[in-house]
Amino acid sequence: MNQDEYITNHIDGEPPLLAALNRKAHVDLLRPRMIAGHLQGRILKMLVRMYRPQRILEIGTYTGYATLCLAEGLPEDGEIHTIEIDDEMEDFIRNQFNRSDLKNRIHLHIGNALDLIPLLEGMFDMVFIDADKRAYCEYYEAVFDKVKKGGIILADNTLWSGKVLEEPHPGDKQTLGIIRFNEMIAGDRRVEKVILPLRDGLTIIYKNSASL
Numbered sequence: 089m090n091q092d093e094y095i096t097n098h099i100d101g102e103p104p105l106l107a108a109l110n111r112k113a114h115v116d117l118l119r120p121r122m123i124a125g126h127l128q129g130r131i132l133k134m135l136v137r138m139y140r141p142q143r144i145l146e147i148g149t150y151t152g153y154a155t156l157c158l159a160e161g162l163p164e165d166g167e168i169h170t171i172e173i174d175d176e177m178e179d180f181i182r183n184q185f186n187r188s189d190l191k192n193r194i195h196l197h198i199g200n201a202l203d204l205i206p207l208l209e210g211m212f213d214m215v216f217i218d219a220d221k222r223a224y225c226e227y228y229e230a231v232f233d234k235v236k237k238g239g240i241i242l243a244d245n246t247l248w249s250g251k252v253l254e255e256p257h258p259g260d261k262q263t264l265g266i267i268r269f270n271e272m273i274a275g276d277r278r279v280e281k282v283i284l285p286l287r288d289g290l291t292i293i294y295k296n297s298a299s300l
């Protein structure tokens with residue numbers, strides 16, 4: 089048994105709907121490794137349980153796996169908005185949401201997050217950035233003023249398989265995007281931040297009361 093198996097054997101199980109989604113993604117889709125998966129999914133749900141956000145925004149839906157995990161932690165009257173640019177994923181995603189008891193808490197938006205974020209009304213308590221690695225800085229800037237003081241921004245894949253530690257190839261725009269993001273966050277005095285070495289790196293950013 090490896091460490092990952094040991095961990096998943098000793099934490100909350102993957103709910104049957106999510107386990108089925110995980111299997112379906114591995115059979116039907118080209119990049120199933122993009123989904124959060126058992127451990128990260130349970131962590132996202134736990135963070136929502138502990139932090140108790142009322143409104144969450146996810147940038148990058150893919151199959152809806154993480155959306156369902158985040159929605160699972162929400163209170164009855166909480167809501168999550170999730171944005172996916174790939175309209176070919178829409179039927180797959182809606183199908184998954186429709187199977188869930190949580191569907192009334194979920195609002196799917198199809199389009200480019202950079203176009204849609206300015207159109208979203210209201211403030212968010214939590215944002216999960218998990219879309220195009222080249223544009224993390226732009227998502228962060230687009231969303232920052234829509235996050236309440238005391239709110240949290242999570243950013244996934246911020247260690248990018250360790251590539252952030254190496255000299256990036258000038259053509260590797262994804263690694264360059266993540267490095268640019270990590271440097272921007274490190275220098276942003278409006279927020280407190282940690283990087284958890286979880287899976288591919290998960291940054292937790294806290295918008296403290298000193299931020300404008």
Ligand SMILES: C[S@@+](CC[C@H](N)C(=O)[O-])C[C@H]1O[C@@H](n2cnc3c(N)ncnc32)[C@H](O)[C@@H]1O
Nearest residue numbers: 122123124148150153154172173200201219220
């Ligand atoms: C890593 S996957 C998301 C995985 C999902 N959050 C999860 O953990 O289950 C990234 C998704 O972001 C989408 N994406 C990329 N650029 C985007 C953009 N500008 N706006 C919205 N979605 C985008 C991709 O099509 C892809 O489905």
